[in-house]
Amino acid sequence: MKEIISLAPGRTCLFGDHQDYLGLPVIACAISRSIKLTAVQNNSGVFKLNMVDIDQLRIIDINQTFSQLEPRDYFASSLRVLRRHGCIPNVGYDITITGNIPINSGTSSSSALLLAWINFLVTAYGVNEEITPEFISRMGYLSEVVEHGEPGGMMDHYSIGVGNIVHIDTRDPFSFTVIGNELGGLITGVSGVPKETIGLIGDLKGNALLAIGTIKQSFPDFDLHQTEIEDLDKYRNYLPDRLIPFFEAAIKNHHYTKMALIEFQKPVLDLKKIGALMNKHHAVLRDLLKITVPRIDAMINAALKAGAYGAKIVGSGGGGSIVVMAEPGNEAPVVEALLAAGAVEAYAVTVDPGSRIE
Incomplete structure (x- = not known):
């Protein structure tokens, strides 16, 4: 057969x-x-x-x-x-x-x-x-x-x-x-706290789009892709207080992603710089979008104390897992620190070539 x-x-x-x-x-x-x-x-x-x-x-x-x-x-x-x-x-x-x-x-x-x-x-x-x-x-x-x-x-x-x-x-x-196709020092830590997906994404997306729509009422030519962190003060006063974090998160996360792309395009990766950008990205997810939970925060703090260059929550949030950037060869102490901080699983991973028929 x-x-x-x-x-x-x-x-x-x-x-x-x-x-x-x-x-x-x-x-x-x-x-x-x-x-x-x-x-x-x-x-x-x-x-x-x-x-x-x-x-x-x-x-x-x-x-x-x-x-x-x-x-x-x-x-x-x-x-x-x-x-x-x-x-x-x-x-x-x-x-x-x-x-x-x-x-x-x-x-x-x-x-x-x-x-x-x-x-x-x-x-x-x-x-x-x-x-x-x-x-x-x-x-x-x-x-x-x-x-x-x-x-x-x-x-x-x-x-x-x-x-x-x-x-x-x-x-x-x-x-x-x-x-x-390669990224050494990559670690996944699983919190064991079930993440939220549909409801949380729907709320965050709705608030972000509402904030952008509100800005466009006063600035019809507003382009999210062209907006920089320095422009935030220009737009904040046109938003109700409750929508400001969602707008600020969109601008900042876009900025850190652009900065990371520059690093990934270099012939030799600077993992410390990539890790530092990862930390800044996580701060936005934690402080503005508020999608972390205590165990996730504890795991990230433990990874950084164990020498990791950077760490952030992954995905929709409300639980789930984190990704950690460590020095290649130094994954073991970071994995141990994650487990001690409450992770139900933690392990080094490599980059995979994608979906395929064997």
């Missing part, structure tokens, strides 16, 4: 959290933790999905078209999206899904599963377009965000689908550039 093995890594956001839904750039990378989907062709006309790690079994008729979607049912939404692109299932598969990406931790286990599933589907049944990492990424974004009307952005799908270290320009027309 035909067998297909589809692998998709997790990702970490290095710079640009809560920026992609504003059309601002992001720097992210795929990391060496992954979801593995092993599919063996059967004669039953169904997908039999055995999700080993969460002890769930799901059976989907290969002819089901899903006129109605259940919330966050990405198996269904991707089947619906891919049918529009000529991917028509005509035979069933027994599918085993395993992985070592912590669930609900901010390292995109759900998007990794989605992209592994999409890559399997287009490999098994074909599609009307060339199958490229960009195509897989775009199908993931359409299936997760657009099809379900969710408030997230494109970062997860493109960093996982394209792999490596990627700079993503989330404006329309969308573009991305691979800016590296």
Whole structure:
């Protein structure tokens, strides 16, 4: 029987959290933790999905078209999206899904599963377009965000689908550039506090867009992409106090992401500078957007005291994980410090080449 093995890594956001839904750039990378989907062709006309790690079994008729979607049912939404692109299932598969990406931790286990599933589907049944990492990424974004009307952005799908270290320009027309494939000294720390996603992103996005819309009422030519930190004082007086932090966060995070891109484009990376920018980015996420929790704060403080160059919360916030920039070869004491500070998991990671068929 035909067998297909589809692998998709997790990702970490290095710079640009809560920026992609504003059309601002992001720097992210795929990391060496992954979801593995092993599919063996059967004669039953169904997908039999055995999700080993969460002890769930799901059976989907290969002819089901899903006129109605259940919330966050990405198996269904991707089947619906891919049918529009000529991917028509005509035979069933027994599918085993395993992985070592912590669930609900901010390292995109759900998007990794989605992209592994999409890559399997287009490999098994074909599609009307060339199958490229960009195509897989775009199908993931359409299936997760657009099809379900969710408030997230494109970062997860493109960093996982394209792999490596990627700079993503989330404006329309969308573009991305691979800016590296190695980054030594990278560590993930998992807090064990379940992160918030849909509600928190929706609130932060809504307030940021409201602030920008308010500014545009007085400055019709206002361009978020052209605004610098020095311009903040010019605009603050035109905003109600409650919206100022969201506007300030957007401007500052954009600035730090631009500064980080300059560093990543240099032939030799200065990890101390990248770490320092990471710390500034985290301060905005902590103090202005207020998306950290006590355990995350304790973990970051512990990492820095153990000699790390920089650390920040990853993803939507309210829990989840952190990314740490340490001196290559000095990861072990930082990992120990994270565990002592309450992390349920902490480990060094390397940059992954992205979603692929093995």
